Amino acid sequence: MKTLVIVAHPQLENSDVQPFFREAIADFPDVTWHPLTSSFDVLEEQKLLISNDRIIFEFPLYWYSAPALLKQWLDDVFTMKFTTGNRYALAGKELGIVVSTGDKERSFRAGEEEQFTISELMRPYQALAGKARMRYLPVLAVYQFLYLSPDEQQRLMIRYQQYLTNPKFEHFSEQSEWFQEQLRKRIQTNETTAPELEQILNLIQDNQDELDDLQWNLSELKKEEDS
Numbered sequence: 001m002k003t004l005v006i007v008a009h010p011q012l013e014n015s016d017v018q019p020f021f022r023e024a025i026a027d028f029p030d031v032t033w034h035p036l037t038s039s040f041d042v043l044e045e046q047k048l049l050i051s052n053d054r055i056i057f058e059f060p061l062y063w064y065s066a067p068a069l070l071k072q073w074l075d076d077v078f079t080m081k082f083t084t085g086n087r088y089a090l091a092g093k094e095l096g097i098v099v100s101t102g103d104k105e106r107s108f109r110a111g112e113e114e115q116f117t118i119s120e121l122m123r124p125y126q127a128l129a130g131k132a133r134m135r136y137l138p139v140l141a142v143y144q145f146l147y148l149s150p151d152e153q154q155r156l157m158i159r160y161q162q163y164l165t166n167p168k169f170e171h172f173s174e175q176s177e178w179f180q181e182q183l184r185k186r187i188q189t190n191e192t193t194a195p196e197l198e199q200i201l202n203l204i205q206d207n208q209d210e211l212d213d214l215q216w217n218l219s220e221l222k223k224e225e226d227s
Contacts, residue, residue, distance in 0.1 A: 003164045004052035005098075007035040008059040008070035017100045017145040021058070024157045031164050036069050045077045046089065054094040055134075056164060057125065061101040064121050074128075083132045091133035096163060097122050100142040108141075137163075138170065 005025075009015050012035055025031045032052065049055060059066040082089050099118060107113040108121075118141040129136035140163045148156065162169040 001030065001054060001165070001167050002052045003031045003054040003056060004048060005031065005033050005056045005058055005164065006070070006073070007033065008057065008067050008073065009035070010067050010069050015060070017142060020145070020153070020157070021098070021160055024160050025164055028161070028165050036073050038069070038072070040073065042076050045073070046082055049077070050089055052093070054096060054164070055090070056096045056098055058098040061099050078128070078132070088133050093134050094137055095125065095129040095134045096137035097125055097139045098142070098160070098163065099139060100145060102144055105141070105143040
């Protein structure tokens with residue numbers, strides 16, 4: 001699976017979270033990091049979209065939407081002929097949203113300060129995905145990045161990496177398999193930490209085996225109850 005990250009940040013050089021994200025996917029060759037500028041070639045942008053399987057719009061939240069940079073790019077690149085018409089050039093591809101905000105997560109709830117959830121505010125992109133016959137992914141929202149502890153940043157990094165590179169990141173078993181694969185790669189390339197990483201890998205595999213057994217037993221019990 002190939003992933004294209006459309007980064008729409010008008011002040012990218014001053015961002016705190018974007019360098020973190022870029023570093024997080026530095027070792028993933030199938031991920032293309034693509035910051036937008038005010039000048040671009042529409043046909044080249046369309047070719048880039050077609051050559052990838054998962055498209056990610058990544059931006060800071062500006063007044064409940066994306067910066068104007070993304071809107072202009074969408075207006076020019078997502079033409080009717082390209083997006084629908086006789087082509088549906090992006091049909092079957094995936095569209096994901098990575099949005100960051102300086103507000104607290106609890107503020108984005110009914111009855112709270114912002115009134116709406118992030119998923120509700122991102123509905124226009126869900127509508128776009130539907131129109132283009134794309135699969136819309138759950139939104140990955142980042143709240144108050146600067147206040148995250150090192151452990152929280154580490155968990156965010158893994159979530160972000162899976163969001164971009166794991167075809168089935170929504171399923172726990174697939175998350176576990178993805179993590180095991182990353183450990184295997186690191187074991188092969190880093191002799192210094194290989195023994196420690198192998199211990200972690202074995203522990204994860206043992207726990208996964210126990211979980212698989214438990215799920216099988218539960219399914220058998222359900223069959224008995226239904227019969």
